Amino acid sequence: MSITITSFDGADRAAVDEAYRVGMAANEVDLPDFPPFCRRRFDALFHTPAPGTRSLWALARLDGVPAGYLQLDLPQLDNTDNATAELTVHPELRRRGVGRALHEYGVRLLRQHGRKRVVAMTVRALPGGAARSGAGDAFAASTGAQSALAEVRRRLEIADIDRVALRAALAEAKPRAEGYRSVCWQGTTPQEYVADIAYLDSRLLMDAPMGDVQWEPEQVDAERIRGNERALDARGRRRYHLGMRHEASGRLVAWTLLDVGASADWHAFQQITIVDPAHRGHRLGLIAKAENLHHLLTHEPAVRVIDTWNAASNSYMVAINEQLGFRPVDAWNNWQLTL
Numbered sequence: 001m002s003i004t005i006t007s008f009d010g011a012d013r014a015a016v017d018e019a020y021r022v023g024m025a026a027n028e029v030d031l032p033d034f035p036p037f038c039r040r041r042f043d044a045l046f047h048t049p050a051p052g053t054r055s056l057w058a059l060a061r062l063d064g065v066p067a068g069y070l071q072l073d074l075p076q077l078d079n080t081d082n083a084t085a086e087l088t089v090h091p092e093l094r095r096r097g098v099g100r101a102l103h104e105y106g107v108r109l110l111r112q113h114g115r116k117r118v119v120a121m122t123v124r125a126l127p128g129g130a131a132r133s134g135a136g137d138a139f140a141a142s143t144g145a146q147s148a149l150a151e152v153r154r155r156l157e158i159a160d161i162d163r164v165a166l167r168a169a170l171a172e173a174k175p176r177a178e179g180y181r182s183v184c185w186q187g188t189t190p191q192e193y194v195a196d197i198a199y200l201d202s203r204l205l206m207d208a209p210m211g212d213v214q215w216e217p218e219q220v221d222a223e224r225i226r227g228n229e230r231a232l233d234a235r236g237r238r239r240y241h242l243g244m245r246h247e248a249s250g251r252l253v254a255w256t257l258l259d260v261g262a263s264a265d266w267h268a269f270q271q272i273t274i275v276d277p278a279h280r281g282h283r284l285g286l287i288a289k290a291e292n293l294h295h296l297l298t299h300e301p302a303v304r305v306i307d308t309w310n311a312a313s314n315s316y317m318v319a320i321n322e323q324l325g326f327r328p329v330d331a332w333n334n335w336q337l338t339l
Helices: 013-030 039-047 098-112 135-142 163-177 191-207 222-234 284-299 315-324
Strands: 003-008 053-062 065-075 082-089 117-125 146-157 180-186 238-246 251-260 267-275 305-311 327-338
Touching: 003 013, 003 098, 013 039, 013 053, 013 065, 013 082, 039 053, 039 222, 053 098, 065 098, 082 098, 098 117, 117 135, 135 327, 146 315, 163 284, 163 315, 180 251, 180 284, 191 222, 191 238, 191 251, 191 267, 238 284, 251 284, 267 284, 267 315, 284 315, 305 315
Parallel strands: 082 117, 267 305
Antiparallel strands: 003 053, 053 065, 065 082, 117 327, 146 305, 146 327, 180 238, 238 251, 251 267
């Protein structure tokens, strides 16, 4: 068997097509409950990347047949010693050295670009949960990477929401949030809120549990928020935001985001939820998430399930999600390799 690896970019449409088909096949086998691998999202990674991110791509062929691809994202604005990696091998061509060859190729490339560490994720089954292969964990460990942060994916089945219990939880929480008012919007953040959203976004990596992942907080400003919005628009992500406004100061002090992709109207992701530390203890996280769920379903009635990830150690956010009805599906591991 002969393995060849070549770098490519968005100008090489044939290579992009081949990598997409590998990703689609892997998604169907590894995560069968996920939405279809989104072509619009994949193409946008090449022509409208997130601001401050340089992506390097490589395609592996086994005896001339597309067998796997590697995506390396190199931050340019902060964390310039770091990178993230996504390594995908076609399910029918695994255990033939393709993953190892892509890994070794990627390590050489990252060293050439002066990176000192790389982070990648794997998925495995939870006890009694959906079947998942343990091959990703085994492969990551074999490269010398260290398990740095454990996460759990939870799923909310819309049909199973206990609406009576949810209304009761909100009724109990609202008196503790006196002096705060919810505001919601879709897509692009209104100019009056963008500075507050940038501040909250920049706090995420300060406040969220990071385990042993060596990743510094990102310096987010209005320009970066707008760049992220352009990237998400290009990927076809329909976004539903809710912020909690502190009436005395006029500032948004909590923010949550749900979004729906272009490939499946039945599925949404619960993205960021964050509360300014100075305003915690008022049940703003629960109120924001519950009200934004209503916001989403009002405009996206086809949504049947919502997925979210939390660090296993993030007991506060896990408790809120479980109160809303999210239940564990599978375990995800952030692996960190020092180069």
